Amino acid sequence: MIQSEKIGESPRMKEKVEMPAVRSPENGLSHILTLVLQELSLFYKRDVNGVGVLYDLLRSPWLQALLKVVELLREAPQSTQIRELRRLLRAPHFKALLSAHDTVAQKDFEPILPPLPDNIPENEEAMRIVCLVKNKQALGATIKRHEITGDIMVARVISGGLADRSGLLYAGDKLVEVNGVPVEGLEPEQVIHILALSQGTIMFKLIPVSDRPVSNQTTLYVRAMAEYWPLQDPAIPCADAGLPFKKGDILQIVDQNDAIWWQARKVSDLSACAGLIPSNHLLKRKQREFWWSQPFQPHICLKSTICECIIFKCQGGCRETSPLACNNKEEFSGSGHRVFIAGFRRSMRLCRRKSHNSQPPCYARCPSSCYSTVAAPYEEVVRYQRHPGDRNRLIVLVGPSGVGVNEIRRQLIGINPHHFQSAVPHTTRAQKSYEENGREYHYVSKETFENMVYSHRMLEYGEYKGHLYGTSVDAVRTVLDEGKICVVDLEPQSIQVARTHELKPYIIFIKPSSMSCMKQSRKNARMITNYYVNMKFKEEDLQEMEDSAKKMEAQFGQFFDQVIVNDNLQEACMQLLTAVRRAQDEPQWVPATWICSDTQP
Numbered sequence: 001m002i003q004s005e006k007i008g009e010s011p012r013m014k015e016k017v018e019m020p021a022v023r024s025p026e027n028g029l030s031h032i033l034t035l036v037l038q039e040l041s042l043f044y045k046r047d048v049n050g051v052g053v054l055y056d057l058l059r060s061p062w063l064q065a066l067l068k069v070v071e072l073l074r075e076a077p078q079s080t081q082i083r084e085l086r087r088l089l090r091a092p093h094f095k096a097l098l099s100a101h102d103t104v105a106q107k108d109f110e111p112i113l114p115p116l117p118d119n120i121p122e123n124e125e126a127m128r129i130v131c132l133v134k135n136k137q138a139l140g141a142t143i144k145r146h147e148i149t150g151d152i153m154v155a156r157v158i159s160g161g162l163a164d165r166s167g168l169l170y171a172g173d174k175l176v177e178v179n180g181v182p183v184e185g186l187e188p189e190q191v192i193h194i195l196a197l198s199q200g201t202i203m204f205k206l207i208p209v210s211d212r213p214v215s216n217q218t219t220l221y222v223r224a225m226a227e228y229w230p231l232q233d234p235a236i237p238c239a240d241a242g243l244p245f246k247k248g249d250i251l252q253i254v255d256q257n258d259a260i261w262w263q264a265r266k267v268s269d270l271s272a273c274a275g276l277i278p279s280n281h282l283l284k285r286k287q288r289e290f291w292w293s294q295p296f297q298p299h300i301c302l303k304s305t306i307c308e309c310i311i312f313k314c315q316g317g318c319r320e321t322s323p324l325a326c327n328n329k330e331e332f333s334g335s336g337h338r339v340f341i342a343g344f345r346r347s348m349r350l351c352r353r354k355s356h357n358s359q360p361p362c363y364a365r366c367p368s369s370c371y372s373t374v375a376a377p378y379e380e381v382v383r384y385q386r387h388p389g390d391r392n393r394l395i396v397l398v399g400p401s402g403v404g405v406n407e408i409r410r411q412l413i414g415i416n417p418h419h420f421q422s423a424v425p426h427t428t429r430a431q432k433s434y435e436e437n438g439r440e441y442h443y444v445s446k447e448t449f450e451n452m453v454y455s456h457r458m459l460e461y462g463e464y465k466g467h468l469y470g471t472s473v474d475a476v477r478t479v480l481d482e483g484k485i486c487v488v489d490l491e492p493q494s495i496q497v498a499r500t501h502e503l504k505p506y507i508i509f510i511k512p513s514s515m516s517c518m519k520q521s522r523k524n525a526r527m528i529t530n531y532y533v534n535m536k537f538k539e540e541d542l543q544e545m546e547d548s549a550k551k552m553e554a555q556f557g558q559f560f561d562q563v564i565v566n567d568n569l570q571e572a573c574m575q576l577l578t579a580v581r582r583a584q585d586e587p588q589w590v591p592a593t594w595i596c597s598d599t600q601p
């Protein structure tokens, strides 16, 4: 043991002391320290009790530095530097500084906790006393009454909250006392009342849960495909602990231990404490219940075969015009030569547009229109940044008829028609003398068109005056393969069809501004209807636009990557340009299936 082995008597030590480099045992303090350390290291390796502590102490840098100072002071007491050092150390401000340091260092800044209770029961080891210092933040735990025993239990600890960060409270802990008040026989609300009245330190006496849940989950990010308002949900165990969210919000799921209630926070506020949200399973059930409680709507598309839900009929009175008769400019002059822009034809627009009469809309392909409230409530998402060499992401514009989707699209393409381009639509109508196949349209037979529909190669299609019109995936691919940015406008019902890992569409909703603003800005604007060319906007048209926009947002808002309010046209175009650049060059949340899976839809 260390007492039986004197350090100085070791032969190794003697050898070292006799070395010529040593000036004298008095002056060479740090050298002696080195030798002591060497000696100790021998015992250290042998694990002699207590040597480790001494060894670490002597090796500590502050002790070494202190010894060096002492040596210097002894060696050359009259040197200028040493005199200066002495003067500094004796100076009143330096002494005051040291004294202030010592005072602060001695002070205990820990909260003063109340003394432990004297009457700790027999089964003392099963109890735990937990003291939490309450600040402005909530405690971050919920309690409940055990259905069978009637005990008050910690129901869940909210991730990131005070209780969670303390690491002292766990779901399943049984409360015995709160601030010295026994909770036996109390209702959870009464316990909450005691907690609410407490200030500063709160002391819990509890019986710890025997099997703590082991959490080995990874964090998951999802896009909310439904909205949730905890204060309106009578089923939530604690409404105050709920996290409200809107369609399209990106949520970070931090806890899925409970099959019914998950814990999540919004990525827009990751520093916040998590909140309760319904699990995937629960939210789906809620949606289903809601859906069944709605009155029967025969036009809601729930069929799965495309032939049962296709083409909407034009109600007559409409006239297909030549591109020259149309008010849409389809040619741009860029660097001396003319560039033809497809996809703005009136017939094409009318065929895919919701009719202005009372007929309920029935949109292109059925699977897209079958996106109902019973679809998955959360969509797993990941952060995606397009590599510079990859194809550009498809830009999809959606918006109510007349809001200016085509005007904005046309202006964007006009900025650089060699970089931004529409997809050339397909049609079954005959080619006209002034048209060129593949420029205005791809002219195909009805049979070919239908084959394209059946083989899911149409993003969207419809019928106008007995002819089929549509935008194909191939036409979009052609633009993208040329390294350009393809900008299409789709009906919102077609968004789901376009959402594939190949096209990775970035969806921009063009929203009307307020009625009063539109009355001003649309004074000279003209709209295309089934009956009239260049008709002025009436108040009811603007109202219809606003109503339609609200419905679109309510039903499809979860898919919108960006919303642009089209008030001032120039500003809206600039916003679109920025959004398009951002979509291509900056990281965005996209469905995980676009990135992780090889078997894509």
Ligand SMILES: Nc1ncnc2c1ncn2[C@@H]1O[C@H](COP(=O)(O)OP(=O)(O)OP(=O)(O)O)[C@@H](O)[C@H]1O
Binding pocket: 349, 353, 399, 400, 401, 402, 403, 404, 405, 406, 407, 408, 521, 522, 524, 525, 526, 527, 528, 566, 567, 568, 569, 570, 572
């Ligand atoms: N911000 C704006 N200010 C003034 N006029 C506008 C604005 N945006 C669009 N317009 C005009 O409104 C009219 C309708 O726009 P546009 O044809 O682009 O509508 P749309 O959304 O494509 O609708 P549809 O698909 O039914 O044709 C056009 O005359 C257009 O020039």
